[in-house]
Amino acid sequence: MMKKDLKFVLVLVTALIFAFACGKKEKEGKKKFIIGVSMLSMQNEFIQKVAQSLEKNAEANQVELIVIDAERSALKQVEQVENFISQQVDAIILNPCEFDASSPAVLKAKQAGIPIVNVNSSTKENPDAWVGSDDKESAKMAIDFIAKKLNGKGNLLMIQGYMGQAAQIDREAGAMAALKNYPGLKLMTSQTGEWDRAKSMALMENWIQSYGTQINAVFAQNDEMGLGAMQALIDAKMKDKVVVVSVDGIGDAMKAVKAKKLDATIIQDAENQGKKAMELAIQLIQKKNLKEKSIQIPFQVYIGK
Amino acid sequence: MNKWKEIIFKSQSGGIFLALLVICFLISTQTSRFLTETNLMVIFNQVSVNAILAFGVTFVIISGGIDLSLGSMLAVAGVVAALFAKSDSGNLWISIPLALLTGAMMGAVNGWIIVLSKVPPFIVTLGSMTIARGLALIISDGRPVSDLSESFNFIGNDSFLSIPIPIIFLLITFVFCAILLNKTVFGRYVKAIGGNETASYVAGIPVDRIKCWVYTLSGIFAAIGGILLAARINTGQPNAGLGFELDAIAAVIIGGTSTRGGKGSIIGTLLGVLFIGVINNGLDLMNVSAYWQQVVMGGIIILAVVIDRFYQNMKK
Numbered sequence: 001m002m003k004k005d006l007k008f009v010l011v012l013v014t015a016l017i018f019a020f021a022c023g024k025k026e027k028e029g030k031k032k033f034i035i036g037v038s039m040l041s042m043q044n045e046f047i048q049k050v051a052q053s054l055e056k057n058a059e060a061n062q063v064e065l066i067v068i069d070a071e072r073s074a075l076k077q078v079e080q081v082e083n084f085i086s087q088q089v090d091a092i093i094l095n096p097c098e099f100d101a102s103s104p105a106v107l108k109a110k111q112a113g114i115p116i117v118n119v120n121s122s123t124k125e126n127p128d129a130w131v132g133s134d135d136k137e138s139a140k141m142a143i144d145f146i147a148k149k150l151n152g153k154g155n156l157l158m159i160q161g162y163m164g165q166a167a168q169i170d171r172e173a174g175a176m177a178a179l180k181n182y183p184g185l186k187l188m189t190s191q192t193g194e195w196d197r198a199k200s201m202a203l204m205e206n207w208i209q210s211y212g213t214q215i216n217a218v219f220a221q222n223d224e225m226g227l228g229a230m231q232a233l234i235d236a237k238m239k240d241k242v243v244v245v246s247v248d249g250i251g252d253a254m255k256a257v258k259a260k261k262l263d264a265t266i267i268q269d270a271e272n273q274g275k276k277a278m279e280l281a282i283q284l285i286q287k288k289n290l291k292e293k294s295i296q297i298p299f300q301v302y303i304g305k
Numbered sequence: 306m307n308k309w310k311e312i313i314f315k316s317q318s319g320g321i322f323l324a325l326l327v328i329c330f331l332i333s334t335q336t337s338r339f340l341t342e343t344n345l346m347v348i349f350n351q352v353s354v355n356a357i358l359a360f361g362v363t364f365v366i367i368s369g370g371i372d373l374s375l376g377s378m379l380a381v382a383g384v385v386a387a388l389f390a391k392s393d394s395g396n397l398w399i400s401i402p403l404a405l406l407t408g409a410m411m412g413a414v415n416g417w418i419i420v421l422s423k424v425p426p427f428i429v430t431l432g433s434m435t436i437a438r439g440l441a442l443i444i445s446d447g448r449p450v451s452d453l454s455e456s457f458n459f460i461g462n463d464s465f466l467s468i469p470i471p472i473i474f475l476l477i478t479f480v481f482c483a484i485l486l487n488k489t490v491f492g493r494y495v496k497a498i499g500g501n502e503t504a505s506y507v508a509g510i511p512v513d514r515i516k517c518w519v520y521t522l523s524g525i526f527a528a529i530g531g532i533l534l535a536a537r538i539n540t541g542q543p544n545a546g547l548g549f550e551l552d553a554i555a556a557v558i559i560g561g562t563s564t565r566g567g568k569g570s571i572i573g574t575l576l577g578v579l580f581i582g583v584i585n586n587g588l589d590l591m592n593v594s595a596y597w598q599q600v601v602m603g604g605i606i607i608l609a610v611v612i613d614r615f616y617q618n619m620k621k
Contacts, residue, residue, distance in 0.1 A: 012386075035465070066592050074538050079351050082591040086344040100451035101540035104462060124451075164540075166450035192447065 032062040033285050036078050037093045038105070038120070041079040042069040044195060044224060045250040046270055047095060050120060053274025054093065055086035061282055074101030081105035085112045092116045093282040096123045099166040101274050103179070111249075115284035119277040120268075121165040131273050135167050135247075137176030138222070138266045138299045142245045145301055146185070146217045149243045152226040153184035154216030155205055159193040159200050159229060161221040168192075171221040171247065187215070192224040200228030208236045223253035223265055230262050249302055257304045267282040267300045321560055322499025328441035332587035339590055346469065352582035353471035354379075354530045356575060358553035359560075361526025361573045362484040364519045367486070367558050369499040369566030370426035372523045374415060375435030375530075375553055376379065382531030384441050387450035390457035394409045397456055403527045411437060411578045412524020414526020416517035426520075434550070441543040450541035471533050478529065483571040490603075495519060499566025555606050556581055580605075 040047050051067055059067035068076040074097040075096060084092050085108060092109050094116055096102035106125040109116040118127040138219070146156065157177060161168035172190075179185055188211060195198030200220060207215065214239070220226035226246025233239040237259065246253060249267030256262035274294045283290055334342045342506040357366075358375050365372045389400035411433065419429050460470050486492040497505045498540045502620045505512050535541045560577030562569025584605060 065363075068589070069594075069596075070613075074540070074542070075534065079537060079585075080589065082351065083586060084349045085343065086347050086586075087338045089589055098449060098540065098542075101449060101538040101542060104538055107462075163447055163452070 003144070007290065013227075025160045033090040033208045033282065034066065034087075035091045035093060035281055035285075036063045036081070036089040037065060037067045038070050038080045038084075038093070038099050039095045039111060040070060041072045041195075043071075043223075045252060046223065046248040046268065047120070049250065049266050049270035050095065050274045050277075054119075055279055057275050057278040061278060063278070063282065070095075070211035072097055072284065074098045074105075076101050077079075078105045078108070081109055081116075084157045085109060085114060089286045091279050093119055093281055094123075095119050096166065098123075098164055099169060100124050100164065115281065117277050117281045117284065119273055120167070125197055126292070128284055129290060130296065131270050131276045131280060131296045132295075133273070133299055134176030135170035136177070138217070138247045138268065139171040139303055140245060141179040141266050141299055142219050142264070143175050143182070143185075144243055145266075146219060146243055147182045148220065149263065150185070150216055152182050152185070155211070155214050156185055156187050156217045156219060157211070157215060158187060158190035159203060159220040160190055161192065161195045165194050168221060175219060185217075189220050193220065193228065195224055197224040197228040197231075200225035201232045205236070205280065206230040208232060208238065213238075213241070215242050217243040217245070220244065222246060222247040223250045226262060226265070227256060228253055230256060234261065247299075249300075254304075255301060257302055260304070264301055264303045267298075267302045269297045272297045283302035315564070321573060321580060325576055325580050328583055330584065332591070336587070336590045339550065339587055344586070344590070346472070347439075348582050349472045349584045350469045351586065352578050353475040354534050355479050355549065355552050355556060355581070356475050356578040357526050357530045357533070358573060359574045360478050360551060361523040361558040361576050362550070362553050363482070363557050363560075363562055363569055363571060364486065364495055365426075365523050366554070366562050366564065367499045367566055367569040368495045368516060368519045369502065370419065370516070370519065371430065371431040371554070372412075372415065372520065373427065373550050374434040374437055375412070375523065375527045376549035377434045377441065378408055378411045378524050378527035379531035379534065379546035379549060380543055381411065381437050381444070382475065382528035383535035383545050384445045384450055384531075384541040384543055386457075386532045387453055388444065388565070389536045390453045390535075391450075393455045395454045395457065396456070400457070401532060403535040404515065408524040408526075408528025408531065409521050412527070413517060413519040416520030417525065419520065420513040438543075445541065445543040447543060449543070451468055451539070453535075453539050455540075457536055459536075460541045461533055461539065471537065474533060475532050478526065479571065479575055481535070486569075486571055491515065491518070494495075496567060502566070544590050552581060558610060559582050559606060 038236055041052050042048055068080050070080060077097050081092060092114055094105060103124040106123045106127050116127045118271045120132045162303055168178055179187060189201055193203050218229045220229055223246045226244055230244045233242050243263045245264045247266040248267050253262055253265040257265055338344060362372050362375060385407045386404035389395055390397060405485060412529055415433050416429055421425050458546050463470055465473055497510055498512055498515060534545055549593060554557045556577035557574050559580055560573030564571060
């Protein structure tokens with residue numbers, strides 16, 4: 001009986017403190033902005049570089065940054081944005097996981113009146129501002145490079161990103177459009193490597209089994225996958241006969257290009273994407289009129305020089 | 306007051322209820338954003354899919370089984386629902402019943418195989434988990450199914466009487482399951498089978514038929530979850546619900562349902578689901594990194610069960 005009463009008191013006390021906590025007044029934070037950031041996946045080196053750039057520029061602008069990893073899940077991303085809205089952050093920077101499925105996150109932020117900036121990838125719902133690069137252009141540059149290397153003739157394989165993500169859709173469209181200019185280049189097949197190095201390496205190993213020496217070139221829609229394919233080709237002692245080009249310009253890929261293992265990487269400027277996204281977010285918080293609602297950061301072909 | 310004491314101390318889920326209160330208190334001391342109406346709505350909205358899966362699998366676990374194929378069945382149902390809910394050609398009167406039927410059929414097949422082959426449910430549903438995931442990828446061609454109709458989107462994102470629709474689903478399924486488990490012959494049979502299967506046979510309970518129904522129910526609830534999830538992100542994703550079965554099972558266990566079968570409660574499962582949801586939300590609000598969240602969550606799952614055991618022993 002004693003024990004039970006003791007527990008009852010415990011519950012009462014908990015409930016009281018609980019009620020007290022409910023009525024607790026808002027603590028005034030420091031006089032700077034809070035920006036919530038949800039990133040596609042921190043396992044991805046390029047995305048990490050964008051996040052680092054955001055962090056660097058946040059510090060320079062006296063902004064408190066909350067960076068969360070959505071771990072490739074659009075649902076997680078939507079929930080993270082809902083939590084940002086609950087937290088009443090001043091602005092949200094979103095690096096969308098998927099074109100359609102991440103779209104509700106943008107809609108919810110807009111409905112809550114919190115400015116939202118998409119970086120690097122798009123959603124169906126238009127955000128208040130957008131920073132990124134035209135992914136179609138990057139794929140076109142890659143195909144042009146391959147065509148030049150092969151003198152316009154040969155068999156090509158394409159490793160796709162995560163199906164349905166804006167970058168994948170655009171890079172595929174860009175590659176297909178560019179291929180029309182090179183009737184001698186034949187796309188044998190394409191398959192998703194889910195932006196992932198290990199998955200693409202396994203995919204390439206299987207392709208080597210099925211296509212063997214017919215393969216002349218591989219276009220991977222990001223560097224992680226390009227590096228995976230490159231490794232599989234090196235292991236099969238075929239790399240010197242196959243041109244591999246990928247997109248993003250992450251550190252590992254640039255090193256591989258310098259070492260003459262990867263043929264080229266199309267550099268996407270993570271540094272500037274992060275910087276511009278931060279600038280736009282701050283301007284939106286300060287309710288300034290934006291000069292441009294969408295900012296394109298151009299690509300460059302990197303061949304180790 | 307005595308009645309409340311009774312509920313808190315005597316019921317199976319008293320321990321988890323206390324733990325939930327303590328966690329809520331701890332979080333609210335750390336962030337003032339936690340105990341706001343909008344945030345509580347956000348929590349309920351976010352846990353709705355997990356809750357519905359967990360309600361279904363509560364029956365399975367009480368009957369002494371397990372269902373690992375929840376997340377995959379959810380994906381299949383979500384993709385089916387999305388394929389027939391396209392904005393141009395879709396019809397919700399076909400899409401939703403078809404998705405539910407798909408879930409029911411997959412669940413029934415699980416049940417049949419388990420009953421007929423006597424292979425442990427863990428292994429059968431481990432296999433069907435992979436099969437269903439493959440089916441989801443096949444029927445969607447590996448791509449997210451998007452361009453869904455406005456009315457489908459409504460299910461996941463709109464409100465009725467200012468209550469978000471997913472929460473309404475949560476409440477309806479909660480009441481349905483609580484009645485089914487506690488007030489019907491079916492519920493009594495499920496508990497009896499989990500408690501002692503041989504004795505149930507001897508007592509004349511149609512054990513095989515009940516078991517089939519339990520897995521069918523689990524499939525139907527996975528399908529409801531799949532429809533809600535697809536509507537919430539307005540896309541049918543073949544890779545949706547990866548690992549959801551583990552969240553649902555964790556919630557059931559935290560809620561005090563015995564993994565050996567025989568006893569458990571729906572209210573306990575709801576509390577377990579809320580417990581997980583509150584911790585996820587709270588840690589997000591406190592800006593704890595997602596990686597640490599997983600460590601904390603795993604620790605808390607073990608701790609909650611240990612506390613609950615301790616509490617049950619004290620009661621005796």
